[in-house]
Amino acid sequence: MKLELRFFASLREGLGLSGESIATPPEVKTIADLRSHLAERGNPWAEVLASTKIIRCALNQEMVADSTPLVEGAEVAFFPPVTGG
Amino acid sequence: MHSFPRLLAAKMQNDFIRVQEADFDLTTEVKTLRKNDPRVGAVVTFVGTVRDMNDGSQVKGMTLEHYPGMTEKSLEEIIQQARGRWDLYKTLVIHRVGPLLPEDQIVLVAVTSAHRGEAFAACEFIMDYLKTAAPFWKKEETPEGSKWVDARVTDDAAMARWK
Numbered sequence: 001m002k003l004e005l006r007f008f009a010s011l012r013e014g015l016g017l018s019g020e021s022i023a024t025p026p027e028v029k030t031i032a033d034l035r036s037h038l039a040e041r042g043n044p045w046a047e048v049l050a051s052t053k054i055i056r057c058a059l060n061q062e063m064v065a066d067s068t069p070l071v072e073g074a075e076v077a078f079f080p081p082v083t084g085g
Numbered sequence: 086m087h088s089f090p091r092l093l094a095a096k097m098q099n100d101f102i103r104v105q106e107a108d109f110d111l112t113t114e115v116k117t118l119r120k121n122d123p124r125v126g127a128v129v130t131f132v133g134t135v136r137d138m139n140d141g142s143q144v145k146g147m148t149l150e151h152y153p154g155m156t157e158k159s160l161e162e163i164i165q166q167a168r169g170r171w172d173l174y175k176t177l178v179i180h181r182v183g184p185l186l187p188e189d190q191i192v193l194v195a196v197t198s199a200h201r202g203e204a205f206a207a208c209e210f211i212m213d214y215l216k217t218a219a220p221f222w223k224k225e226e227t228p229e230g231s232k233w234v235d236a237r238v239t240d241d242a243a244m245a246r247w248k
Binding site: 006009010013054061062077079081082083084085 | 133149150151152154155158159180191192212215216217218219220221222223224233234235236237
């Protein structure tokens with residue numbers, strides 16, 4: 001599945017990357033699957049996306065739960081809990 | 086069929102969302118928001134500013150990052166939720182991004198309504214939701230170096246009150 005990844009704030013800095021276009025294997029079906037798939041790349045991915053870290057995710061610019069299924073061509077963003085206002 | 090786009094356009098003109106680097110002037114914004122609207126009996130505003138202290142560290146300045154596109158969408162969603170709960174005339178949210186210094190203004194929420202009760206509640210609701218749902222992030226400059234601000238549990242608790 002083709003996806004457009006976006007990273008913000010401490011995740012962007014930790015990965016040294018603000019975005020990436022990727023094609024995922026068929027077993028990557030949900031947000032949680034994608035996060036594990038990326039963490040398998042080793043560091044800094046493993047460290048930044050470790051399951052102990054609280055990370056929020058947006059699918060097509062809408063905040064979603066980890067169990068949400070991915071959709072072809074989606075924009076998927078990972079970021080820390082928000083701190084605006 | 087023809088009334089739908091017109092209604093949609095009318096609705097959009099009553100909600101104003103701006104994400105900008107520039108500062109804002111409260112008096113000017115309130116004047117514009119309630120201009121030519123004699124239905125208005127209450128205007129409630131909230132202004133958030135930069136403190137020089139956070140979590141025991143001195144703050145020399147900060148930089149605000151956001152997620153362009155999602156930020157505007159999430160603020161629209163927050164305002165629509167407020168409209169579902171209270172009768173509001175106009176709403177305005179301005180959120181600054183980029184570098185800011187202590188005492189600078191960060192955010193403005195302004196709401197007009199017929200009566201104060203609805204305006205007070207809606208303004209607080211919008212602000213509580215913004216704190217937990219709008220994609221903004223603060224990075225503070227302290228004497229120990231720069232660090233990303235951690236989200237507060239008290240912000241989640243403030244939002245949970247509205248559920």
